[in-house]
Amino acid sequence: MNGLLVSTRGLVHIYRSEGHEVAALSGVALDVAVGEMVGLLGPSGAGKSTLLNLLAGVFRASAGKVFIGPLELSAATPRQLDEMRANDVSLMLQGASRNLLPYFTPHENVRFAQGAARRAGKDLPEPGDVLATVGLEANAHRPLSELTPGHLQLAALAVAMAPRPGVLLADEPTSQLDHPARDLVLERMSAVNRELGTTIVLVTHDPDVAAYLPRTITIRDGRVGGEGRSGEEYAVVTPDGFLPLPLHVREHLHPGTLVRFHRSEDEADGQYVLIAEEAGHEGGGDE
Numbered sequence: 001m002n003g004l005l006v007s008t009r010g011l012v013h014i015y016r017s018e019g020h021e022v023a024a025l026s027g028v029a030l031d032v033a034v035g036e037m038v039g040l041l042g043p044s045g046a047g048k049s050t051l052l053n054l055l056a057g058v059f060r061a062s063a064g065k066v067f068i069g070p071l072e073l074s075a076a077t078p079r080q081l082d083e084m085r086a087n088d089v090s091l092m093l094q095g096a097s098r099n100l101l102p103y104f105t106p107h108e109n110v111r112f113a114q115g116a117a118r119r120a121g122k123d124l125p126e127p128g129d130v131l132a133t134v135g136l137e138a139n140a141h142r143p144l145s146e147l148t149p150g151h152l153q154l155a156a157l158a159v160a161m162a163p164r165p166g167v168l169l170a171d172e173p174t175s176q177l178d179h180p181a182r183d184l185v186l187e188r189m190s191a192v193n194r195e196l197g198t199t200i201v202l203v204t205h206d207p208d209v210a211a212y213l214p215r216t217i218t219i220r221d222g223r224v225g226g227e228g229r230s231g232e233e234y235a236v237v238t239p240d241g242f243l244p245l246p247l248h249v250r251e252h253l254h255p256g257t258l259v260r261f262h263r264s265e266d267e268a269d270g271q272y273v274l275i276a277e278e279a280g281h282e283g284g285g286d287e
């Protein structure tokens with residue numbers, strides 16, 4: 001079992017282009033345990049791809065911290081970052097073909113993808129074994145042009161798993177697939193997670209994929225907006241004590257609404273009740 005912990009604190013990312021700035025992430029705190037498989041959800045532009053690139057060490061954060069196992073990326077040397085990218089973290093970009101060398105077979109792609117980790121002295125399985133892990137052994141030596149979209153995505157998964165990373169990050173790995181292919185890819189990713197203990201973070205828009213995952217994290221406006229556990233949605237208190245309101249609650253609580261928390265006498269120990277008052281509304285504050 002080779003999974004690594006993934007954690008962020010106060011993660012901020014600002015894109016600067018031609019005089020204007022976009023804050024894509026504005027304070028993300030995230031904890032993904034060793035060997036967990038979680039989905040990242042959220043509307044387009046929420047910051048999911050930015051977050052994956054920061055976790056992968058592709059971008060450097062504008063502020064805040066990213067931990068991959070014991071390594072904190074903002075404090076890592078260029079050499080440590082290179083080693084981490086070669087050995088520990090794989091990023092599957094959206095669209096299978098972006099992860100594959102087109103004129104190589106799946107077997108050749110996996111062998112090529114193992115190069116950096118192998119040169120660094122890492123003990124790796126044979127490409128054929130990596131392809132067997134994702135269920136692609138029958139297509140190992142076929143040209144990519146003969147593979148179905150689902151099998152191409154499995155080849156991309158094999159390439160990502162080629163260096164036996166502790167963390168697999170996947171940006172919308174099932175978005176361009178029909179349902180049977182989607183389910184196949186998801187099943188093989190789960191198998192990797194189960195059998196190798198790889199920590200997996202995958203971005204998805206698909207409610208069926210989200211429902212399949214034990215835990216989801218919703219990114220909203222560059223922050224963690226909530227979490228799902230087995231299909232139930234929760235708001236999450238951040239490490240610095242903020243509580244983002246669920247969207248359906250926000251509709252009813254206008255900006256400026258005053259909110260208090262009361263410990264309820266009736267409820268089981270530790271239960272809090274949230275009491276909201278309209279801003280400017282006098283009285284009603286005498287309990």
Ligand code: ADP
Pocket residue numbers: 015016017022023024042043044045046047048049050051
């Ligand atoms: P998602 O993957 O959730 O759709 P992204 O991480 O791609 O979101 O983007 C988050 C925000 O950052 C969006 O407002 C997007 O327009 C902006 N953004 C993404 N990439 C760049 C870039 N290279 N330059 C400027 N802005 C960017």
Ligand code: MG
Pocket residue numbers: 048049050171
């Ligand atoms: Mg994206």
